[in-house]
Amino acid sequence: MLLIGYLGPSGTFSEQAALSYFNNLNEYELIPFPTIQDLLQAIDRGEILKGVVPIENSIEGAVNTTVDMLAFEVNLNIQAEIVIPVRHYLLGYKEFAFNEITQVLSHPQAIAQCRNYLHTHMPKAEMVFTSSTAEAVREVASKKSPRAAVGTLLAAKKYGLSVLDSDIQDTKQNETRFVVLGKEEGKKGDKCKTSLVFSTENKPGELYRILNIFSLWDVNMTKIISRPSKTKLGEYVFFIDLEGHVLEEDMKNALMMVQRKTSFYKLLGSYEIIE
Amino acid sequence: MLLIGYLGPSGTFSEQAALSYFNNLNEYELIPFPTIQDLLQAIDRGEILKGVVPIENSIEGAVNTTVDMLAFEVNLNIQAEIVIPVRHYLLGYKEFAFNEITQVLSHPQAIAQCRNYLHTHMPKAEMVFTSSTAEAVREVASKKSPRAAVGTLLAAKKYGLSVLDSDIQDTKQNETRFVVLGKEEGKKGDKCKTSLVFSTENKPGELYRILNIFSLWDVNMTKIISRPSKTKLGEYVFFIDLEGHVLEEDMKNALMMVQRKTSFYKLLGSYEIIE
Numbered sequence: 001m002l003l004i005g006y007l008g009p010s011g012t013f014s015e016q017a018a019l020s021y022f023n024n025l026n027e028y029e030l031i032p033f034p035t036i037q038d039l040l041q042a043i044d045r046g047e048i049l050k051g052v053v054p055i056e057n058s059i060e061g062a063v064n065t066t067v068d069m070l071a072f073e074v075n076l077n078i079q080a081e082i083v084i085p086v087r088h089y090l091l092g093y094k095e096f097a098f099n100e101i102t103q104v105l106s107h108p109q110a111i112a113q114c115r116n117y118l119h120t121h122m123p124k125a126e127m128v129f130t131s132s133t134a135e136a137v138r139e140v141a142s143k144k145s146p147r148a149a150v151g152t153l154l155a156a157k158k159y160g161l162s163v164l165d166s167d168i169q170d171t172k173q174n175e176t177r178f179v180v181l182g183k184e185e186g187k188k189g190d191k192c193k194t195s196l197v198f199s200t201e202n203k204p205g206e207l208y209r210i211l212n213i214f215s216l217w218d219v220n221m222t223k224i225i226s227r228p229s230k231t232k233l234g235e236y237v238f239f240i241d242l243e244g245h246v247l248e249e250d251m252k253n254a255l256m257m258v259q260r261k262t263s264f265y266k267l268l269g270s271y272e273i274i275e
Numbered sequence: 276m277l278l279i280g281y282l283g284p285s286g287t288f289s290e291q292a293a294l295s296y297f298n299n300l301n302e303y304e305l306i307p308f309p310t311i312q313d314l315l316q317a318i319d320r321g322e323i324l325k326g327v328v329p330i331e332n333s334i335e336g337a338v339n340t341t342v343d344m345l346a347f348e349v350n351l352n353i354q355a356e357i358v359i360p361v362r363h364y365l366l367g368y369k370e371f372a373f374n375e376i377t378q379v380l381s382h383p384q385a386i387a388q389c390r391n392y393l394h395t396h397m398p399k400a401e402m403v404f405t406s407s408t409a410e411a412v413r414e415v416a417s418k419k420s421p422r423a424a425v426g427t428l429l430a431a432k433k434y435g436l437s438v439l440d441s442d443i444q445d446t447k448q449n450e451t452r453f454v455v456l457g458k459e460e461g462k463k464g465d466k467c468k469t470s471l472v473f474s475t476e477n478k479p480g481e482l483y484r485i486l487n488i489f490s491l492w493d494v495n496m497t498k499i500i501s502r503p504s505k506t507k508l509g510e511y512v513f514f515i516d517l518e519g520h521v522l523e524e525d526m527k528n529a530l531m532m533v534q535r536k537t538s539f540y541k542l543l544g545s546y547e548i549i550e
Contacts, residue, residue, distance in 0.1 A: 035390070065387075108383065108406060112340075115310070131383060131404050205490045207499070208483075215480045222511075224482070224501045236497075 001029040005039045005051040008032025011134030011155030017082045017178035018052040019154075021274065036065045043181055044074040050182040052082070066179070067225075067239050070268050071197040078179045078195055078269030079186040086174040088114050091137055091161040092148035098164075101125050105136035106150035114150055117168040122148075137161055180271075189272025192245040193222065196255070199237050199264035207238065210258055217254035219244060237264070246270035276304040280314045280326040283307025286409030286430030292357045292453035293327040294429075296549065311340045318456055319349040325457040327357070341454070342500075342514050345543050346472040353454045353470055353544030354461040361449040363389050365440040366412055366431045367423035373439070376400050380411035381425035389425055392443040397423075412436060455546075464547025467520040468497065471530070474512050474539035482513065485533055492529035494519060512539070521545040 004022050007014035009032050022028040031048065033039035039051045055066045070076060088110055092101065098121055104111065105128045111118065118125070125148075130136040136149040141159035148164060149155075156163055200206035207226075214221055223241035244251045246267065259265045279297050282289035284307050297303040306323065308314035314326045330341045345351060363385055367376065373396055379386065380403045386393065393400070400423075405411040411424040416434035423439060424430075431438055475481035482501075489496055498516035519526045521542065534540045 035387070037390070108404075112310070115312070127406070129383075129404050129406050131402070205495075207496065208486045208490045211483045211486060215483045220480075221482065224499055224513075226499045238499075 002027060002050075003031055003048040004028050005031050005033045005042055005048045007036055007039060007053050008034060009132055009134045009138075011137060011152060011158050012132055013084055013086070013152060013176055014052055014054060014178065015134075016152060016154050017054075017084050017176075020084070021052065021080065021082055021180060022050075037069065040066075040069050040074050040076065040181065043076055043183070046183070050079065050180055052178050052180055054176055055081075055179045056177040064227075067197070070181075071237065071239070071266060076181045076183065077185050078271050079182050079184065080180040080189075080271050081193060081273045082178045082180065083273070083275045084176050084178060086113070086169060086176050087153075087167055088133075088150050088169045089153055089156060089163050090148055090165040090168050091151050091156045092140060092164050093144055093146075094162045094164070095144070096146040098122055099124075100146045101148050103128050103147040104150065105130055105140055105147060107131065107133050107136065110136075110150045113169045113171070113174065116170045118150075121165075134158075186269050186271030188245045188247055188270070191273045192243075192270060193273055194242045194244060194246050194251060194255075194270040195240070195268040196242075196258070197237060197239050197264075197266050197268060198258065198262040200262055207236075210238075210261060213254050213257045213261070214242065217250045217257075219251055219254045244270075277302060277325075278306055278323040279303050280306050280308045280317055280323045282311055282314060282328050283309060284407055284409045284413075286412060286427060286433045287407055288359055288361070288427060288451055289327055289329060289453065290409075291427060291429050292329075292359050292451075295359070296327065296355065296357055296455060297325075312344065315341075315344050315349050315351065315456065318351055318458070321458070325354065325455055327453050327455055329451055330356075330454045331452040339502075342472070342543075345456075346512065346514070346541060351456045351458065352460050353546050354457050354459065355455040355464075355546050356468060356548045357453045357455065358548070358550045359451050359453060361388070361444060361451050362428075362442055363408075363425050363444045364428055364431060364438050365389075365423055365443050366426050366436040367415060367439050368419055368421075369437045369439070370419070371421040373397055374399075375421045376423050378403050378422045379425060380405055380415055380422060382406065382408050382411065385411075385425045388444045388446070388449065391445045393425075396440075409433075461544050461546030463520045463522055463545070466548045467518075467545060468548055469517045469519060469521055469526060469530075469545040470515070470543040471517075471533070472512060472514050472539075472541050472543060473533065473537040475537055482511075485513075485536060488529050488532045488536070489517065492525045492532075494526055494529045519545075 006018040043051045104125045133151040134155045137151040137155035140149040220243040225239045281293040318326045408426040409430045412426040412430035415424040495518040500514045
């Protein structure tokens with residue numbers, strides 16, 4: 001059995017993402033980890049083979065922890081990106097009417113994402129926060145009472161709660177991006193992305209000089225995030241996603257130039273996108 | 276009395292930021308709001324004069340909600356930026372030794388930021404999540420018991436808890452950025468920043484063309500964040516911070532060109548930085 005970690009507890013979107021990618025459960029054993037830090041370190045130390053963590057817009061928190069650790073604390077490759085639509089379900093007991101529900105339990109961000117819905121349908125219910133959506137479902141399932149949880153379908157099945165309503169999130173186009181991480185390099189698929197992190201000196205036009213390189217080699221950038229470097233005040237770190245794989249000639253040439261023109265450079269991986 | 280809103284409850288970092296800026300309490304009345312949405316809408320409708328909300332790296336959540344609402348939902352100006360170092364305190368009752376503490380209460384992100392500390396000093400304590408750090412302090416203060424909260428000094432004073440330890444966050448260089456929002460334009464101070472949001476068509480080099488404009492006019496960019504647009508798939512929205520004020524000639528010229536070369540453009544404000 002190959003050991004695959006995910007951000008736990010069981011029943012979260014991370015488990016859902018992991019199950020969609022590692023779907024042969026005769027071959028893989030999925031293991032929940034309490035935090036992103038613990039999970040990434042376990043892969044880095046070789047205790048497990050791979051891991052699945054959120055990298056963008058997840059209700060479990062995260063993008064900063066994941067990208068910072070990839071950039072500065074561990075040596076892992078992004079091997080694939082999995083995009084999962086964020087769908088929240090209202091879960092509970094069918095015996096109680098909506099207006100009887102006294103408490104709604106979930107992770108603060110899940111409750112925030114369903115704020116208008118909850119406000120309209122159960123204005124009197126008290127909001128109770130939990131450490132994850134799965135924890136909320138487990139807690140509501142532990143005792144038959146007029147309480148509801150906001151959580152995933154996976155958690156509803158796992159803990160045996162009824163679906164009271166579907167797609168209760170206020171924004172319908174919300175999605176979460178997960179990455180598969182491991183020691184090996186990612187495979188080249190039909191649709192590929194390359195992620196890197198670099199620093200430049202803090203003077204006008206430095207970032208522009210770097211983006212010029214991608215423009216010269218016709219490499220399209222799909223994402224850019226800047227953050228002040230933690231080590232040096234006034235220095236910035238850029239996280240960039242590019243269309244294409246590092247095995248392609250143009251990408252290879254562009255990255256060689258970028259590496260020469262930056263004060264810090266780390267390739268986070270070239271990998272396939274699974275949607 | 277001029278009414279100033281902040282992201283509540285009382286005792287949060289937002290109140291601390293608001294107090295540092297609106298320090299004449301004979302002139303201002305500070306009012307807590309339950310969510311960023313409620314607060315920004317109240318300013319937009321003219322019910323209160325100004326508001327203070329986190330915009331980056333806050334433990335109360337937030338950058339996405341704040342910038343998305345500023346970009347697409349309300350017409351407000353950023354009038355000032357306030358940078359507050361994130362300092363977490365362990366608060367409780369002096370009668371209990373560290374190894375007697377059975378529960379530590381706080382917002383999930385505050386607990387995450389003190390994870391190593393809590394793990395080392397009270398490995399057996401259960402972590403209990405609350406909606407804000409202030410709520411954790413209020414709850415622990417409500418009953419003398421071997422529980423502790425992770426919170427601000429402001430909250431400790433407000434609810435009468437003792438400081439058991441200071442600066443317990445794992446990363447010492449953490450800071451949170453808050454913005455003062457209102458209907459009027461920001462004043463020009465010694466150190467100024469200009470924030471804007473724009474969209475470009477999704478073709479290679481479009482962002483590069485825009486950054487070229489800032490390079491031409493010698494305008495330095497201090498921050499850039501890209502996010503997929505919520506309205507059109509494949510279209511990106513960029514949030515950019517620039518050094519300088521819109522009343523400066525070079526900045527004015529640069530922004531005029533940017534406005535002409537983008538499919539969506541909105542100035543979020545030119546304002547002073549308070550550190």
